[in-house]
Amino acid sequence: MNRASGLLSVAELARSVPAVTAQRYLLGIAGPPGAGKSTLAQRLRTELTRAGRAAVVAPMDGYHLRNEVLRARGALARKGEPDTFDAAGFVADLRLLRQTPVGEPVPWPLFDRAIDEPTEGGVVVRDEQIVVIEGNYLLLTDEQAPGWAAVRGLLDACWYLDAPRAVLTDRLLDRHLAGARTRAEASAKVAHSDLRNADLVAASRPRADEILTAVGDGYLVH
Numbered sequence: 768m769n770r771a772s773g774l775l776s777v778a779e780l781a782r783s784v785p786a787v788t789a790q791r792y793l794l795g796i797a798g799p800p801g802a803g804k805s806t807l808a809q810r811l812r813t814e815l816t817r818a819g820r821a822a823v824v825a826p827m828d829g830y831h832l833r834n835e836v837l838r839a840r841g842a843l844a845r846k847g848e849p850d851t852f853d854a855a856g857f858v859a860d861l862r863l864l865r866q867t868p869v870g871e872p873v874p875w876p877l878f879d880r881a882i883d884e885p886t887e888g889g890v891v892v893r894d895e896q897i898v899v900i901e902g903n904y905l906l907l908t909d910e911q912a913p914g915w916a917a918v919r920g921l922l923d924a925c926w927y928l929d930a931p932r933a934v935l936t937d938r939l940l941d942r943h944l945a946g947a948r949t950r951a952e953a954s955a956k957v958a959h960s961d962l963r964n965a966d967l968v969a970a971s972r973p974r975a976d977e978i979l980t981a982v983g984d985g986y987l988v989h
């Protein structure tokens with residue numbers, strides 16, 4: 768970011784993404800679950816595209832291990848924690864994205880919440896020079912969770928989207944209730960899993976280039 772600060776519209780945030788030349792520019796958006804990362808990433812893509820800059824969103828979520836694998840490891844109930852993702856695969860694909868010339872395809876998995884599983888090649892990055900990488904664990908150290916520390920060095924910049932714990936709690940409850948959990952199950956998942964993950968992510972916040980919080984339609988950069 769070109770050191771913009773204060774309350775910015777998404778269009779202003781998009782303008783703060785540096786102009787790039789031959790190589791791809793990988794912008795990370797980290798933050799706790801429910802902070803609004805996916806929403807901000809899509810809004811940025813829209814504004815970048817409107818400004819004539821080809822951009823695509825490549826989420827970390829597509830690197831969730833499949834339920835079958837998690838079940839076999841006895842880790843299904845912990846789904847969402849750092850070791851329930853294929854961190855090595857994510858790192859390898861980030862590297863591939865950096866190395867592949869603009870114009871050549873790089874398939875990228877997406878996470879399909881309707882079936883609660885990743886889908887291979889859900890999006891294909893090809894002509895886009897700007898790739899917005901969004902997910903919880905982009906700024907973790909290997910001491911926090913093995914395998915994640917290599918991510919930061921593969922991003923050109925990484926923002927951290929923060930949100931108050933009460934807001935996260937409400938949004939995550941709504942998410943789990945929409946995903947066929949009972950209220951008790953949803954509350955338990957938030958208390959015992961999501962908020963623990965949020966605390967882990969919060970400890971990685973000092974590694975971000977910029978910290979953002981949503982205010983109205985805009986984002987406060989501080």
Ligand SMILES: Nc1ncnc2c1ncn2[C@@H]1O[C@H](COP(=O)(O)OP(=O)(O)O)[C@@H](O)[C@H]1O
Pocket residue numbers: 798799800801802803804805806807938981982983
């Ligand atoms: N700036 C915002 N203002 C109000 N609600 C928001 C904002 N950003 C996201 N949300 C809502 O919060 C919920 C979680 O957002 P999402 O982008 O899925 O978060 P994340 O990807 O960080 O888990 C969604 O229901 C979304 O509509």
Ligand SMILES: [Mg+2]
Pocket residue numbers: 804805806828
């Ligand atoms: Mg998301």
